Amino acid sequence: MARPPRGRIVRLSEGSRGAGNLVRGVSAPRTHHSTAPGRCSPVENGAAQPVIVAIDGPSGTGKSSTSKAVAAQLGLSYLDTGAQYRAITWWMVTNGIDIQDPSAIAAVAGKPEIVSGTDPKDPTITVDGTDVAGPIRGQDVTSKVSAVSAVPEVRSRITELQRSIAASAVTGIVVEGRDIGTTVLPDADLKIFLTASAEARAARRSGELKGADLHTTREALVQRDAADSSRKTSPLAKAGDAVEVDTTELTLTQVIECVVTLVEEKRAGK
Ligand SMILES: Nc1ncnc2c1ncn2[C@@H]1O[C@H](COP(=O)(O)OP(=O)(O)O)[C@@H](O)[C@H]1O
Ligand SMILES: Nc1ccn([C@H]2C[C@H](O)[C@@H](COP(=O)(O)OP(=O)(O)O)O2)c(=O)n1
Structure with a gap:
């Protein structure tokens, strides 16, 4: 397996930090309590260590696309x-x-x-x-x-x-699902919870399904979310220490950049 790249590592600027951990549709990561968009700035590169990233959220929020791209970019499984x-x-x-x-x-x-x-x-x-x-x-x-x-x-x-x-996973792994941060890997180095409006998620899914009816797709998504969130064993849920990223108004590229930045920040802090 390829080793993680040892290139540039970025971290959120102090201005982007805050007590909260919610990232909304902005061009760079920022937190719930921050009004200024965050900036990425280079920091010292440390030795790459295995990193475990948990990405959870409902259907159509971009978990698979984001997780695959982040893992490929960082040399993770x-x-x-x-x-x-x-x-x-x-x-x-x-x-x-x-x-x-x-x-x-x-x-x-x-x-x-x-x-x-x-x-x-x-x-x-x-x-x-x-x-x-x-x-x-x-x-x-x-x-x-x-x-x-x-x-x-x-x-x-x-x-x-x-x-x-x-x-x-020798170099680390990005694991995506519904209960990764809460149950499967509660000690993950970084937990991300992706969200997006039901409308945005349905539009993305019906685009994938080659013009499937938007209303029907939305109803099916909402129904599956409800079933996944209400089951007794290990329901779809955001871990208390997860960073929530609302992808409704973010491009996929922006979401990937945001998560890569958060992973690299974690790695640099190790
Ligand atoms: N931020 C985004 N903006 C627009 N389209 C997106 C975004 N994130 C993902 N997509 C698209 O939405 C669809 C569903 O994404 P996917 O990664 O499969 O979501 P999930 O794994 O959460 O169900 C895919 O076609 C993907 O390319
Ligand atoms: N960690 C997980 C991952 C998925 N599931 C269940 C609940 C989901 O509705 C299904 C399908 O998940 P999948 O990620 O393929 O669904 P989407 O691509 O987001 O539509 O699996 C789960 O219960 N726990």
């Missing part, structure tokens, strides 16, 4: 935990398991072997050796994944897998 929940859901559907029956799901949760490739430039996902990267994005899996991922036996199995992948 990348893990899409949503793909793992989608993969186990695909296996349940393919094997005729009743999705409405949590005990039926729990009984077979240990059966599929899920393998995630963590190269941010070519992330992969297989179930029992079958490449499922395509099928897991289909409407059928998308509509069932919240029910499957709410089952505690599914979560404990996948959480264990995620922790072992993170522990074996």
Whole structure:
């Protein structure tokens, strides 16, 4: 695996710091209590150490795009935990398991072997050796994944897998999902919680789905958020020490720059 680059490290200027940890749609990171936009300035480069970054948030906030780009830029591994929940859901559907029956799901949760490739430039996902990267994005899996991922036996199995992948990442890893900062990796070096308006998220998703109806897409997103946020075990939630970044009015490039800056600031402080 490539070592993290030892190039320029930037940190937020003092003017951008504050007690809060919310970044809104501005061209550079700033905090809740700060009125002036933050500036990035060079600091001394320290020895690169493994860094664990947790990126959580609802669907369409930019977790996957941001995480992949940040990991690629910094020479880190990348893990899409949503793909793992989608993969186990695909296996349940393919094997005729009743999705409405949590005990039926729990009984077979240990059966599929899920393998995630963590190269941010070519992330992969297989179930029992079958490449499922395509099928897991289909409407059928998308509509069932919240029910499957709410089952505690599914979560404990996948959480264990995620922790072992993170522990074996030599240079560090960006892990994205819903409960990474709260449950999977509570000691992560940096926790980011991405948000965006439901309208912006639906517009992004329907763009991806080649003109899918905006209203229907928005309703489906809101419904999935509600299911993911209200489940008993490890719901979608912002960790108390996470930096919240509202991406509604940020370009993807701005979000990536913001997160890279925050990671490098952490690294420089190590
Ligand atoms: N800040 C942004 N502005 C505009 N489009 C974005 C932004 N962030 C992500 N996107 C686009 O929105 C879609 C969903 O992004 P994705 O990273 O898959 O979100 P998530 O992983 O949170 O569901 C993708 O097509 C992506 O290119
Ligand atoms: N850490 C995680 C990641 C995803 N999930 C569940 C809940 C989500 O609705 C599904 C799918 O996640 P995914 O990140 O692929 O969804 P989007 O790409 O954001 O639409 O998986 C979870 O419960 N915990």
